[in-house]
Amino acid sequence: MDQKIALIAGAGPAGLTAAYELLARTDIKPLVCESTDAIGGIAQTFNYKGNRIDIGGHRFFSKSDRVMNWWFNILPKQGAPAADTADKNHEIEYATEAVIKYLCPECADGVTEGELRIAEKSDIRNPHSVIRNRPAPDPEKEDAVMLQRPRLSRIFYRKHFFPYPITITLNVARRLGLWNTFLIGLSYIRAQMFPLKDETYLDAFFTNRFGHRLYKTFFEKYTEKVWGIPCNQIRADWGAQRIKGLSLKRAVVHAVKDLLSSDFSKAQQERETSLITRFFYPKFGPGQMWETVTEQVKKCGAEVRMKTRVAGVHLTDGKVTSATVENIETGKREEIACDYFFSTMPIKHLVGMMTPRPPATVVEVAEGLQYRDFLTVGLLLSKLHVQERGKVVAERVPDNWIYIQEGDVRVGRVQIFNNWSPYMVKDWKNTVWIGLEYFVNEGGDLWIKPDQDMIDLGVHEMEKIGFLQKADVLDACVLRMPKAYPAYWGSFEQLHVVRDYVNTIPNLYLVGRNGMHRYNNQDHSMLTAMMAVDNICEGRTDKMNLWDVNLEMAYHEEKKS
Numbered sequence: 001m002d003q004k005i006a007l008i009a010g011a012g013p014a015g016l017t018a019a020y021e022l023l024a025r026t027d028i029k030p031l032v033c034e035s036t037d038a039i040g041g042i043a044q045t046f047n048y049k050g051n052r053i054d055i056g057g058h059r060f061f062s063k064s065d066r067v068m069n070w071w072f073n074i075l076p077k078q079g080a081p082a083a084d085t086a087d088k089n090h091e092i093e094y095a096t097e098a099v100i101k102y103l104c105p106e107c108a109d110g111v112t113e114g115e116l117r118i119a120e121k122s123d124i125r126n127p128h129s130v131i132r133n134r135p136a137p138d139p140e141k142e143d144a145v146m147l148q149r150p151r152l153s154r155i156f157y158r159k160h161f162f163p164y165p166i167t168i169t170l171n172v173a174r175r176l177g178l179w180n181t182f183l184i185g186l187s188y189i190r191a192q193m194f195p196l197k198d199e200t201y202l203d204a205f206f207t208n209r210f211g212h213r214l215y216k217t218f219f220e221k222y223t224e225k226v227w228g229i230p231c232n233q234i235r236a237d238w239g240a241q242r243i244k245g246l247s248l249k250r251a252v253v254h255a256v257k258d259l260l261s262s263d264f265s266k267a268q269q270e271r272e273t274s275l276i277t278r279f280f281y282p283k284f285g286p287g288q289m290w291e292t293v294t295e296q297v298k299k300c301g302a303e304v305r306m307k308t309r310v311a312g313v314h315l316t317d318g319k320v321t322s323a324t325v326e327n328i329e330t331g332k333r334e335e336i337a338c339d340y341f342f343s344t345m346p347i348k349h350l351v352g353m354m355t356p357r358p359p360a361t362v363v364e365v366a367e368g369l370q371y372r373d374f375l376t377v378g379l380l381l382s383k384l385h386v387q388e389r390g391k392v393v394a395e396r397v398p399d400n401w402i403y404i405q406e407g408d409v410r411v412g413r414v415q416i417f418n419n420w421s422p423y424m425v426k427d428w429k430n431t432v433w434i435g436l437e438y439f440v441n442e443g444g445d446l447w448i449k450p451d452q453d454m455i456d457l458g459v460h461e462m463e464k465i466g467f468l469q470k471a472d473v474l475d476a477c478v479l480r481m482p483k484a485y486p487a488y489w490g491s492f493e494q495l496h497v498v499r500d501y502v503n504t505i506p507n508l509y510l511v512g513r514n515g516m517h518r519y520n521n522q523d524h525s526m527l528t529a530m531m532a533v534d535n536i537c538e539g540r541t542d543k544m545n546l547w548d549v550n551l552e553m554a555y556h557e558e559k560k561s
Contacts, residue, residue, distance in 0.1 A: 007323050007336060008032045009310040010344030012041025013522050014512025016290055017070075018342045018529035019297045019304075023103055024129070025537055028340065030302040033325050035309035038287075039294050041344070042374075042484055042513070043522055045287025048477045050426035051433045053378050055481050057401055057415055058286040059151065059279040062523035066530065073101055074292055075146040075282050079136025082147055082283075084422040088398070092148050095136035102130050106299040139283055139423070144292065146280045147421055152398050155218065157405035159389040159466060164403055166210075166218050176217075187211035202488075205236035221407045226439045227372055229489065238488040238519055283423045286522070313341060313354045313508075320508050342532065344512035344525075346371065346483055347498055362501045368491025369517055374484035375446060376415075377436040377458035379468070380475040384432055387466035396432065409461040410446070413437040431474065436462065442482050451478040486517040499547060506541040516547070524550040 006022055008015045011034035019030035038044045046053040062068050076098030085092060102108045108130055117131050137145040155162040160175040173181040188211035196204040202223065206215040223231050282288040294304055305325070311333060312324030320341040326333045343350045351358055351366035358366075383395040402414040415435040422428040436458040440446045446454065455476040462468045486492075495517055502510055511528040513520045520528070527549045535543060 004028045004339040005337065006030050006340040006342060007310070007325075007338040008342040008344070009323075009350075010034060010041060010512065010515070011039050011290070011294065011304060011306075012344055012512060012525070013043050013290065014515060014525040014529045015041075015342060015344045016293045016297065017526040018509075018511060018532060019302050020103070020293055021530055021533040022536075023297055023300045023302060025533060028536070030297065031336065031338070032297075032302065032304040033308045033310055034304065034306050035328060037307055039306075040287045040290035042481060043286040043290060045285030045424075046479050048378055049475065051378065051380060052285050052287075052417065052424040053376055053435055053477075053479055054285045054287075054415065054417065054420060054424070055376060055479065056374060056437070056484065057413075057420070058281075058522055059400075060146065060281055060286075060289075060522075061279040062521075064523055064527060067523040067526055070526070070530075071280070071289065072098075072146060074296075075144055075289060076100060076134075076137055077146050077280070078139050078148060080138035080140065082139045082422060084418075084428065090150055098132075098134050098136050100132045100134070102132065103296055104300040105130050107296045108132060109299075143283055143288075145283050147283060148278055149281050149400075149420065150398075151277055151279050151400060152419075153401040153403065154399055155403045155405050156465065156467075157218070159387065161388060161402075162218070162405075164401075166214065180213075184211060184213045184217070187213035199236050201232050202234040202236050202238065203231040206231070218405065222403060222405055222412070225407075225410070225412050226485075227487065228439065228441060233489055235488045235492060237492070281421055283421060285421065285424055310343075310345065311353060313343075313350065315354065315356060315505065318504065319506060340507045340509065340536065342509045342511055342515075342529070344515040346486075346514045347495075347510070347517050350510075350515075351498065358501055361497055365491045365494045365497045369495070370487035370490035370492070371442075371483040371514075372485040372487050373440050373442045373447065374481040375438040375440050375454070376479045376481075377438070377455055378477045378479065379434050379436065379455075379458065379462075379473055381432045381434065381468060382430070382472045382474060384434075384467065385469045385472065404465065406465050409465055410438060411436045411458065411461050412439050414462075414467070439485070447480065454478050483514055486514060486519055488519075492517070503543050509535075509543065509546070511546065518550070520550060 004027065006018070006028045008018055008030055011032050015032055019032050022028045022030050038046070042055050043058050044055060046055065060071055077095035078092070079095050081092065084090070111132055139145045139147060153164040155164050155166065162172055162175065163169070168181060168184065176184070191208055191211040195208045199205050199208060203215070203220070206219045210219065220231055223234070227234055298304055307328050308325050309328055310323050311326040313320060314322045314324070320338065322335050322337045323341060324333055324335050346369070348366045348369050351363055357363065384397060386394040386397055388394065397416065398419060399416055400419050404411050404413060415437065417424040417433045417435065418428050425431060425433040438446055449457070455478060459468070459470050459473055463470060502508055509532040510516050511532055512525040516528065528546045531546055531549065532543070535545070
């Protein structure tokens with residue numbers, strides 16, 4: 001009997017999780033096709049002369065134990081200090097032991113037979129898997145390790161730093177002005193007493209949670225910088241997905257709890273993702289996770305084809321029976337029969353290549369879906385030059401991310417890669433490696449701007465707001481990522497038309513951020529892939545449970561009783 005094939009479009013978190021889960025729990029062979037030369041999708045790590053860029057920033061934190069344990073099985077938690085732990089006085093909860101379940105013995109290359117044991121059925125369903133118990137890795141001696149890092153994200157506005165998420169403290173009140181803070185408080189009270197009844201759009205969503213005045217101060221302009229259109233045109237689904245349980249009140253409550261509680265694990269699990277104080281991070285960035293997964297699945301029988309795009313998806317009697325794949329370098333095409341098809345590609349691309357052609361309403365909705373694209377300017381500096389009002393110039397700051405609230409520059413966020421992991425920077429002690437993040441439209445003025453012009457713009461804007469001096473710039477690069485953010489306008493409101501159609505095709509699975517046209521975090525994308533494999537194992541053809549990930553799950557503190 002021929003082995004069943006699952007063709008997977010895309011080697012990002014969702015696609016590679018699907019491949020791993022299929023190998024771990026079924027006899028189905030995964031064939032992953034990735035159109036680019038990079039593993040990890042938006043969660044890849046771009047290496048520029050030994051300095052690494054994390055596209056968009058990926059904190060490894062989830063309220064799903066299933067996901068957290070999956071990550072730690074690939075990259076175990078650190079058991080010793082990292083290169084910068086003493087210098088930065090980080091408080092780390094070190095692991096003592098790592099228990100690793102390998103998909104197959106080939107994944108455990110270099111491990112002696114005496115260190116391995118056969119996995120029990122209760123451990124994992126793959127009869128070829130093996131388990132290793134070992135001391136937790138030392139990041140100064142080993143690369144396959146997950147670091148624990150402090151999280152600090154702040155807002156830079158009018159030459160002042162403000163906490164993110166925003167909370168009203170005495171210092172914040174001074175920076176905003178006491179009268180302005182008083183009016184913000186009144187506005188918040190009014191929003192709680194008389195909330196807007198129609199929360200269809202994002203402006204009302206923010207106003208009901210933070211008050212109109214605080215919304216206008218900290219949310220409106222930045223959100224419009226991110227999405228490129230006014231908040232009253234963006235559906236509140238985005239806010240409901242990303243910050244559903246976050247509010248001014250909860251931000252204050254969590255700040256107080258941090259002062260009174262030392263139970264880190266419990267505190268982390270009880271808070272919004274935006275409020276966590278520590279997170280985990282691969283030594284060499286998120287791409288390391290997915291490059292390691294790729295190596296493992298290939299050793300265990302999966303096939304991963306790079307620079308290979310899916311060019312056609314063919315249905316027979318209502319099921320996917322084959323796909324046409326194309327080598328983007330040679331143009332050579334091949335039709336591959338498959339028993340299952342996992343799509344992480346943009347929905348408009350998938351629907352556009354399906355034969356026979358889907359119903360006209362489905363095609364119309366798919367074509368109307370919109371995206372926001374992403375551009376990073378990497379700057380290698382000898383030092384920063386952060387001019388915060390009333391303080392001495394800072395050559396280094398502790399933030400992972402800084403949100404640039406100023407409306408007269410187009411840069412949206414700044415990542416400081418030294419603070420994500422010292423190993424992201426070739427010479428972390430003597431240089432500062434930052435990423436200037438721009439939210440753009442593919443084909444727009446910034447997207448088509450020559451790299452050197454884009455670098456010059458970035459340096460000029462950072463000088464303008466008081467963040468660096470041009471003389472300190474040592475090197476630079478530009479990285480573009482199309483379709484980074486599925487947009488919550490266009491035909492998004494009718495997305496259910498596509499969802500309902502796809503649900504009638506029993507062996508077609510839409511997973512991941514672009515695959516479902518939803519602003520999923522990395523863990524949500526992984527969960528959709530895990531649950532798709534659950535459905536295959538259980539013989540379940542209704543796939544509506546995949547669309548409940550991040551909506552019905554207790555991820556945003558909407559606790560189940």
